[in-house]
Amino acid sequence: MKVMKRRVWVRSLLAAAVAAAVVSPAWSQETLKIGLLATLEGPFAVPGQDSMRGADLALKEKNGMAGGKKIEFIKLSSDATPDKAVASTRKAVEQDKVPIMIGPLSGDEGIAVKNYAKTQPGVTFINGSSGAQATTLQDPAPNFYRFNTEGAQWMVGLGEHALAKGYKKVFLIAEDYGFPYSQVQGFMASYCAKGGKVVDKAWVPLGTKDYSSVIARMPKDIDAVLVVLGGSDAVNFLTQYEQTGGNKPMIGGSITVDQTVLNFKGKRRESLLGTASAGPMADSIDTPEWKKFVADYKAAFKDGFPSPSLFAYLYYINTKATLDALDAVKGDLSNGHKAYREALQKTNFKGPAGTVKIDSNRNGVGPTYITEVVKASDGSFYNKVVKTVPDISQTLGLSETEFKKMGLGSRDVPDCRK
Amino acid sequence: MSAAYWRRAINSGAAARMQARPSPTQPSVVVGVDRSEPTTRGWVAFLRRELSVRHVVILVGVLIYPFVASPFFTYQIGAQALALGLIALSLTMLAGYGGMVSLAQMTVAGLAGYLVAIFGHSAATAISLNWPWWVAVPFALALAVVFATAVGWLSVRTEGIYTIMITLAIGVALFYLAQQNYTLLNGHQGFNQVFPPKIGDVDFRAPVAFYYLALACALLGYFFVKHLVRTPFGVALQGIRDNQRRMHALGYNVMAHRVAAYAVGGLLAAVGGVLITWYNNRISPGSMGLGVMINILVIAVLGGMKHPVGAFVGAIVFVLLQNFAIDLVDRERFNLVIGGVFLVIVLFSPDGLLGLWAMVRSRFGPQSPNTNQRRHP
Numbered sequence: 001m002k003v004m005k006r007r008v009w010v011r012s013l014l015a016a017a018v019a020a021a022v023v024s025p026a027w028s029q030e031t032l033k034i035g036l037l038a039t040l041e042g043p044f045a046v047p048g049q050d051s052m053r054g055a056d057l058a059l060k061e062k063n064g065m066a067g068g069k070k071i072e073f074i075k076l077s078s079d080a081t082p083d084k085a086v087a088s089t090r091k092a093v094e095q096d097k098v099p100i101m102i103g104p105l106s107g108d109e110g111i112a113v114k115n116y117a118k119t120q121p122g123v124t125f126i127n128g129s130s131g132a133q134a135t136t137l138q139d140p141a142p143n144f145y146r147f148n149t150e151g152a153q154w155m156v157g158l159g160e161h162a163l164a165k166g167y168k169k170v171f172l173i174a175e176d177y178g179f180p181y182s183q184v185q186g187f188m189a190s191y192c193a194k195g196g197k198v199v200d201k202a203w204v205p206l207g208t209k210d211y212s213s214v215i216a217r218m219p220k221d222i223d224a225v226l227v228v229l230g231g232s233d234a235v236n237f238l239t240q241y242e243q244t245g246g247n248k249p250m251i252g253g254s255i256t257v258d259q260t261v262l263n264f265k266g267k268r269r270e271s272l273l274g275t276a277s278a279g280p281m282a283d284s285i286d287t288p289e290w291k292k293f294v295a296d297y298k299a300a301f302k303d304g305f306p307s308p309s310l311f312a313y314l315y316y317i318n319t320k321a322t323l324d325a326l327d328a329v330k331g332d333l334s335n336g337h338k339a340y341r342e343a344l345q346k347t348n349f350k351g352p353a354g355t356v357k358i359d360s361n362r363n364g365v366g367p368t369y370i371t372e373v374v375k376a377s378d379g380s381f382y383n384k385v386v387k388t389v390p391d392i393s394q395t396l397g398l399s400e401t402e403f404k405k406m407g408l409g410s411r412d413v414p415d416c417r418k
Numbered sequence: 419m420s421a422a423y424w425r426r427a428i429n430s431g432a433a434a435r436m437q438a439r440p441s442p443t444q445p446s447v448v449v450g451v452d453r454s455e456p457t458t459r460g461w462v463a464f465l466r467r468e469l470s471v472r473h474v475v476i477l478v479g480v481l482i483y484p485f486v487a488s489p490f491f492t493y494q495i496g497a498q499a500l501a502l503g504l505i506a507l508s509l510t511m512l513a514g515y516g517g518m519v520s521l522a523q524m525t526v527a528g529l530a531g532y533l534v535a536i537f538g539h540s541a542a543t544a545i546s547l548n549w550p551w552w553v554a555v556p557f558a559l560a561l562a563v564v565f566a567t568a569v570g571w572l573s574v575r576t577e578g579i580y581t582i583m584i585t586l587a588i589g590v591a592l593f594y595l596a597q598q599n600y601t602l603l604n605g606h607q608g609f610n611q612v613f614p615p616k617i618g619d620v621d622f623r624a625p626v627a628f629y630y631l632a633l634a635c636a637l638l639g640y641f642f643v644k645h646l647v648r649t650p651f652g653v654a655l656q657g658i659r660d661n662q663r664r665m666h667a668l669g670y671n672v673m674a675h676r677v678a679a680y681a682v683g684g685l686l687a688a689v690g691g692v693l694i695t696w697y698n699n700r701i702s703p704g705s706m707g708l709g710v711m712i713n714i715l716v717i718a719v720l721g722g723m724k725h726p727v728g729a730f731v732g733a734i735v736f737v738l739l740q741n742f743a744i745d746l747v748d749r750e751r752f753n754l755v756i757g758g759v760f761l762v763i764v765l766f767s768p769d770g771l772l773g774l775w776a777m778v779r780s781r782f783g784p785q786s787p788n789t790n791q792r793r794h795p
Contacts, residue, residue: 041753077744077752081704087494091741094490108607112700115610176598177606205598206606411600 032069032331034322035076035092037103037113038128038315042079043207044105047311051105051128053301054312058319060300066323067331074098080105082112089113093123099333100326101125102319105311107132107151107178117141124337124344126322129314133182133408136363137394143337145344147321147356148314149280149364149392151182152189152409154254156396157389158278159191161370162251165276167224169197170251173214173237174228176203176411183228183253185409189396192416198226203411208233211240218246228253234261242268252277255310257373262381272381275373281313281353282369282385293352317351324349354390363394480633484626493625493697495737500632501697503733504639504690506717507726508683511643514723515652516679517659520573522585524714525592526566526684527691528706532596533558534692535609535701542604551615559688566684567677574676589711596703608702612695622696632693636730639686643726646682655679720763722770731771735759 036055039048052075059071074096076088085104092098101123104113110130117125118141127135127146131154136146162170170191174180180203188198199222202214214237218225225248229237234256249271252261257277264272281290293316297308308316325343332339348357354367367390371383395403407413469477484492505527513519537554540546549557573584596603614622614631622628646652657665658672666672695701704710713736721732743755767773 075744079709082700082702083698083705086698087498087741090490090494094488094494095741108702111610115699205594 030070031072032067032100032326033072033074033096033098035089035096035098035101035103036073036128036319037076037078037085037088037092037101037105038311039080039105039109040077041084042081044080047309048077048105050305050309051311051315053297053304054308054315055102055128055319057297057300057312058316058323061296061320062323062327067326067329069326069331071323071326076103078104078109080109082108085109086112086116089116093120099123099337100322102315102322103128105129107135107182110135110146111178114141114144117144122336124341126318126344128318129311131182132178133185133394134178136361137408140361140363142362143341145321145358145362147318147347147358147364149366149368150394151179151254152186152396153364153366153392153394154279154368155183155186156190156278156368156392157370157387158251158276158368159187159189159196160194161276161278161387162187162191162224162226163194163196165224165249165274167196167249167251169199169222170224170226171218171222171248172198172201172226172228173211174201174203174226174253175206175208175230175233177206180228180253181409181411183409184226185406185414186396187226187251188414188416189398189406192414197416197418199417201411204229204233206233209236211237212244215241215244215246222248224249224251226251226253227256230255231258231260234258235264238264238268239266242266247271250275254279257371257383259306262373262383269381272373273375276370276386277383278368278370279310280366280368281310282371282383283307284371284382284384285353285369286385287352289350290352313353317356320349320351321347321356354388359393361394365391365393368392484629489625492629495734495741497625497629497632498694498697499730499733499737500629500636501690501693502714502717502737503730504632504636504693505687506714506721506729506733507636507639507643508686508690509714509718510721510723510726510729511646511686512679512683513718514725514728515647515659516655516676518574518676518679519578519582519715520569520585520680520683521582521711521715522566522569522573522589523683523687524691524706524711525585525589526562526569526687527694528596528701528710529565529592530558530562530688530691531612531695531701531705532603532609533561534695535612536602538612540612541610542607545602545604546609555692558692559685562688562691563681563684566687567681569684570677570680574673574680586711589706590708593703593707596706603703606703608700608705610700612700614696623699628697632697635689635693639689640726640730643686647726651675651678716760720760720770722767722772724769724772724776728770728772735771 036052038051039045055073059073064071074092076092078084078088089101089103092101104110105128107130110127110132111134113125114135117123121143123143125141125144127144127148129148131148131150133150133152135144135150172184174184184201192198199219200217202217204211204214225241227234227237227250230253234252238261252275254277257275261272294307297304297312321344325340325347328343329339345358345362348355353369357365359365367388369385370387370389372386373381374384376382398406483496487496505523509520509523512523534554536545537547537549537557538551539548569585569588572588573581576584596608597606599605614628616622620627622631647656654665654670655675658670658675662672695705698705717732717736718729719732720735721728721730739756739759744752746752747755763771763774767777769776
């Protein structure tokens with residue numbers, strides 16, 4: 001019966017493990033638990049890890065304390081699907097009883113968590129890095145705060161910059177989901193208004209490997225290609241575009257011209273020089289705040305990236321805003337977080353990449369950095385900041401009625417073919 | 419059920435009745451547990467035959483569960499496990515009693531969820547038809563069953579690994595269709611705000627009400643399958659599983675039985691799919707992607723396929739692990755715990771958790787006569 005004993009033992013071990021998991025640690029007055037959700041699984045697992053680093057860094061700067069209490073992160077994971085994001089958030093809120101929740105990472109998750117936030121008015125939700133417009137523009141939740149700007153805001157100013165470079169007609173290739181829709185709208189809002197034309201749009205599924213059919217239908221008389229693809233999709237497109245003899249300059253989205261693209265080794269490498277893109281931060285921002293942020297990040301995380309990613313930066317500012325407001329009210333969360341939420345609304349600090357503050361929809365208002373790819377003295381390529389556009393609101397610089405007339409970005413909105 | 423048992427069943431005259439093909443819903447005591455009163459058809463007798471003390475304890479347990487558990491445990495653990503269990507039950511029925519491992523059960527469930535969103539209410543007002551739930555749900559279930567039957571037609575002519583491959587192909591194809599079709603299925607975004615109905619004063623969005631809805635469906639599904647496997651149809655299905663050629667020689671239409679099993683399994687999966695869509699309040703391609711399809715297989719294997727209850731046992735353990743593994747191991751390593759537990763269970767007990775239970779029982783009590791014994795693995 002040796003086998004039997006072992007099986008019983010394994011069973012007891014499992015039961016004990018489950019029991020240990022179910023019984024959550026006792027509540028202590030000195031500790032304040034904050035839920036922290038990022039994608040530690042699925043396609044965004046690597047950005048998800050860096051997000052956690054950003055949040056950890058913000059807490060580390062305060063020596064793990066805020067509002068006179070020790071802060072404990074309850075870390076949660078999703079796989080970038082809204083179902084999983086809500087399930088994890090619900091677990092933190094209803095099971096671990098966190099009063100404050102930070103996350104999620106991606107756009108569709110953000111919308112789902114915002115909808116869930118409405119059913120939990122007693123909990124304050126802070127965004128992680130999700131950047132869907134609809135989260136705060138359509139039917140916003142009064143207890144959901146987003147201190148970062150979103151996908152459309154990140155592209156404001158790039159349209160004018162492209163026109164200044166002489167790109168009057170562009171062809172668009174972008175991934176077919178919410179975030180690129182927003183990015184394209186941010187670009188087109190000013191680009192179309194100032195006379196630019198987007199002659200055709202190619203929406204490709206996330207993770208597309210073969211771009212030959214898209215490349216074949218690109219018209220000859222365009223001035224540039226607007227590429228709103230991320231990571232490996234961008235590299236695949238670039239390689240195939242080069243192989244078919246394409247030679248038009250590129251304009252990139254906020255997550256297009258990253259290190260994988262900059263390290264592109266093809267023959268067209270030199271033609272990457274001058275590629276313009278835009279985003280809420282850039283590796284080469286030349287301010288003491290940014291340099292300190294990068295140095296702190298490097299010192300804190302030996303296993304991190306050479307420089308903090310966009311996600312680390314966004315989680316950092318959102319977490320910092322969360323903790324600063326706790327300090328401001330000395331950890332007072334009474335009365336349905338009334339004082340705390342007022343403090344959050346008043347947030348205004350100088351972050352690593354510019355001022356962090358929010359509008360009446362509780363969405364970030366901040367600067368966008370227009371960058372171009374240049375060659376460093378050692379031969380490597382990097383994104384050089386060529387222009388900073390300050391204080392971009394969620395209506396992309398338009399009045400609220402004008403913006404409402406345009407509607408939220410989608411496959412067909414906005415449109416300026418002819 | 420062993421072949422010997424089956425032979426006995428034929429010899430006892432049940433075969434004659436089977437060839438006359440009575441309605442499968444009609445209770446008939448082919449494998450009589452209580453042979454002393456095989457003709458009793460009364461409600462009380464039926465209950466006495468079907469229910470033991472163990473059943474009553476579990477029944478009372480699941481009924482009072484929402485009153486002792488927090489809303490989180492009621493909704494996210496309880497209701498989700500019941501809905502997932504129902505989908506896994508359809509696989510248990512197909513695989514455990516029919517010998518057909520179909521990966522497309524989650525696809526059938528997802529399709530039912532999509533259809534409820536299209537026929538009923540959702541945030542995508544341009545697509546949703548806004549039919550009332552009592553029209554939308556039956557239509558969704560009916561179409562999902564038609565789809566499941568079609569999947570059956572395509573896959574019953576294959577065996578073993580080929581069945582898995584063809585159902586996998588169908589599932590992945592439908593996933594990509596949903597991902598890329600914007601006119602009907604709304605692409606990547608899918609449908610948001612697909613809420614369960616309000617009937618009278620009962621709002622099924624509330625955790626407790628939704629739990630009871632899921633529980634009612636799960637119990638119906640469970641007892642339906644438990645009953646079905648003892649009807650002539652169910653027995654014939656197990657016969658086909660154990661020896662297809664002999665059943666063919668006996669005059670059974672093997673293909674028709676298998677397709678019918680797919681249809682019945684499709685109904686169970688479709689009900690589970692509607693529940694899980696209401697549970698998430700949304701459906702998108704990710705809700706029926708490859709990962710979720712495999713999760714259903716994992717749940718069924720984890721629980722054990724020898725008895726319908728295995729699907730629910732597997733679902734409870736699976737949901738608990740998904741929710742709480744991250745508390746055991748920090749950060750990105752927690753999937754290791756989930757994988758490790760699956761590995762341990764499958765390694766030490768090929769019949770899943772039910773196998774462990776049977777081992778414990780065999781030490782302390784008599785073997786249950788109701789377990790679905792298989793001769794050929």
